[in-house]
Amino acid sequence: MTEIHKDQPKKKLGADCPESACRDQFESTLKKYEARLRQLQLEIVSRREENEKIVAENLKHNDELRDLNEALDQKVQERTIELELAKTDAEAQNEKLKEIGTSKEALMHMVVHDMKNPLTAILGTLGLCRGNRFQLAADVKGLLVDAHVQSVKLLCMVEEILTISRMQSKEFEVKPEPMDMVGLVQQSMSMMSLTTGGKKIFFRFEPAVTELYVLGDYPTIERVLNNFMNNAIKYAPSESEIVLEVGIQDNMAEIGVTNWGDAIPMEHQDRIFDQFYRVKADAAKYSGTGLGLTFCRLAIHAHGGSVGVQSPVPPKDHGAKFFFTLPLSAKPPEV
Template sequence: MILIVDDTPENLISLKRVLERHNFEVDTASSGEEALKKVLKNEYVLIILDVQMPGMDGFEVAEAISGYSKAKETAIIFLSAVNKELKFITKGYSSGGLDYITKPVDMDILLLKVKTFYRIYEQSRKLIEIQKALLDEIEFRKQAERKKDEFISIASHELKTPLTSVKGYMQLLGRSVEKGDIPTVKKHLGKAQVQLEKLNELIADLLDISKIESGKLKFNKKSFSIDCLLDSVVDIIHQSNPEFKIIRNGKIGREIFADEMRVEQVIINFLTNAIKYSPGTNEIQINASLEGDQVYLGVRDFGIGIEPKLHKSVFDKFYRVEETSIHFQGLGIGLYISAEIVRRHKGEVGVKSKLGEGSEFYFILPLNSGVETD
């Protein structure tokens, strides 16, 4: 928008008409004081400013405008019928003007100058947008690099832990075998097996994330009962965590067309996380319901909970809540993989949680997610 400032009404009207005929949006002010009030409220690309005005003259107005951070990039063209000497023209430039035109005004020349300023403004705005986009992209590369480095460090530590444990148990097994202590051998074998299972899960997660990144995560979809799947999963979880009571609320009562193994993977991830982040508790709830042609399944715990501002981030790749990462092991990719599996089934994933009051991680899947095209 252009602001014309002139104390002579006929000058304002004639110049406004010419600019509007050329599709410029125009505003007017009949004094320096009025112009300053408008500059504070509105944004202008260009100000055409009369020099000789009662009260504040054009130079004073320009100097005042240059002090406004909002209007620092606004171009100013001075118009003057009286002050045509070199010293006034010089003062016009020094007070913030980009051009100084003497009256009577050649409208064709003024229009060319206005169009030039507009073109410069548009180019400048595009350059600023490009610069911002580049800076944002650079910052995103830096953040990705930091996350990658952090993930490599965490993965190395997490993989080393079960390996070290297995190595220790194997040494103890050797000694127990030599002594013929069969009960101790069985005990050490059991503990080594637990550590090997952890290692297997970590490697499986790493392979899954690699497949997701390369677009090679395959799905084998078929019709199955999600209620039966839940029965099986609850049995598996209960065997490894007998101290936890898993309460089932609701049933689906319908078959779902999806990848059974991958859906099971998501449910197990939600359940193991619920147990992991619920120290001092012994109850988990599975809430299942059929809502139209969609399945809702939520796993509710009564553990540490998550701050609302972090709800969206927990499904990000490599994300680990700082406070929990100190106390709980993990690569920070289980929920990311689960979210990708659900999204690839045309579903949605989310969490309802309050800090200190537990969490309910849930997914919503259509009864029929269609044929996988990969």
């Protein structure tokens, strides 16, 4: 049993008193919390200030942005007006150029047309002189014959320019009728073999079909074929072959003329069908006007067909194959 001594010392209130310790601890914690609270309040105030600053800056940026937007809008509007004015200007100029082009073509047509009469008169006179009506020295007659030949060429050129001009102004109308393409190629081949200008040319006809009827205007198609053949002869080397083909391709008749001269450079292939366009190397070597293929293109297009060239011709690395297509005719021509 524990003994209770009366003279045991009483517990003092102080550092080692538990209540006092509790209070101290409580006060110290309270102080800490108060300090933390003040710190937080300070932080809140500083954050608020920062936020206010940011909001003020944002508002300023917004104002700047709005100003910039307004300036941009203004500039876009000004530029749009400028562009619209420039467009109207360009359209007016385009119209003017078209008018100039049309009147230039009309003028050229008129001049070329008016050349026909005096040229025909010169031709008639030269024709008379080169005949036997006058007693002329042989050398003078030779000169007159040359002049007559050149005048005939000039008249042909005049006719060609007038025809092309008519075709371009849509006045040109074709009256397609059934025609025998195999027969026309054979006939043209016989005629052309007589006019090779001294070149030794072998013609080979390779029809893929025995009969081929097309819808075409006979004299126009004959002229197209003769143009292709003339070119083939002109641009072929001597002692070479010209191959003529007829067949059916995509429900259209296709007529091809191949010669074995130099290949036509790719960059010229689209342009050789343009008026007056000639490959430079050929223009230096051969005479010509650059109108033949233009006539062919316009004439075939007027029939609803197409023209084209393939060069070089496989399997060789040279040569050119010119071809045109025409609508097929179900019926043969009327006799």
